Amino acid sequence: MSKYFKAKTVDNFSLNKHFSLLNLSPLSDIDIPQPGQFYMLQAGDTCDPLLKRPFSIFRYEDNLLSFLYRIRGKGTLSLSRLKSGDIINVIGPLGNSYPVPDGDFIALAGGIGIASLLPLLDRFKNRAYLFYGARNKEELVMIDAAKGISKETFITTDDGSEGKKGLITDSLIDFLNPSRITHHASRIYACGPTPMLKELHRIIKSQIQNPKSQIIECYVSMEEHMACGVGACLGCVVKVRGQETVDSSQKWIYKRVCKEGPVFDIKDIIWE
Ligand SMILES: Cc1cc2nc3c(=O)[nH]c(=O)nc-3n(C[C@H](O)[C@H](O)[C@H](O)COP(=O)(O)OP(=O)(O)OC[C@H]3O[C@@H](n4cnc5c(N)ncnc54)[C@H](O)[C@@H]3O)c2cc1C
Ligand code: FES
Structure with a gap:
């Protein structure tokens, strides 16, 4: 199934002064998201801001995608202006997910x-x-x-x-x-x-x-700034421990939060 799809705004409302909830209904069949994955949401229908913004899947129920968001800048402000019936471009689900817990x-x-x-x-x-x-x-x-x-x-x-x-x-x-x-x-x-x-x-x-x-x-x-969300621009890299092999030992390498993440083993990240 394509990760690029259009979705209709079902509703978009404030929960309190800081947070809002956006419910979207995909207009085509989509892959089922797993906890920890995210979507790139088109923030508004103009070129300003041009880029989509990343949001974690908050709930997926009855084919409705829900996102809990906080208004921070231009992109999230545009998102907050979406009205019921508005159609937006979406990419997802993206990235890896949280590994399944083995107990509590x-x-x-x-x-x-x-x-x-x-x-x-x-x-x-x-x-x-x-x-x-x-x-x-x-x-x-x-x-x-x-x-x-x-x-x-x-x-x-x-x-x-x-x-x-x-x-x-x-x-x-x-x-x-x-x-x-x-x-x-x-x-x-x-x-x-x-x-x-x-x-x-x-x-x-x-x-x-x-x-x-x-x-x-x-x-x-990890929450890094993202431009493409699909591994193409290298705008979201973090430093992680490199792999030691017989021939070489690379102390660290870059990984893309949007592609190899957003979920990482905390021991692998190089915290600077
Ligand atoms: C994988 C992932 C999942 C996310 N899930 C959610 C979510 O479920 N709900 C939600 O509200 N937000 C989430 N975010 C953060 C959200 O993407 C940003 O708040 C949003 O892109 C800001 O866009 P803007 O145009 O409104 O703000 P901008 O004008 O781009 O920035 C406004 C301010 O927010 C800061 N900022 C922007 N992006 C980020 C970021 N990724 N991390 C930390 N600070 C940032 C900027 O430095 C600046 O100070 C997620 C980010 C990632 C990478
Ligand atoms: S946002 Fe472009 S590579 Fe991750």
């Missing part, structure tokens, strides 16, 4: 990162310990939906307006403390801002060195 797991979402992780929580209901952090109460979205499909939910906000005050990674550190372990999760899935992912990398390194730790794997969804 931890999901770490920072801000709009919840859009990418919620389908995983929904596919594997009541198996996730969800850690979800945002700047303040208004920037948390879909909390009730997330709570309803998670085993346990931990919320933090920077200003303490909802949940615990502080960083979500600090709550994760408490939870992972081997002397207080009450869970059987061995894998972490994460999506959110780069500083959160860098801190997670530091946490994972110390977990791996700790013989009492249960955590053995961690997968992160």
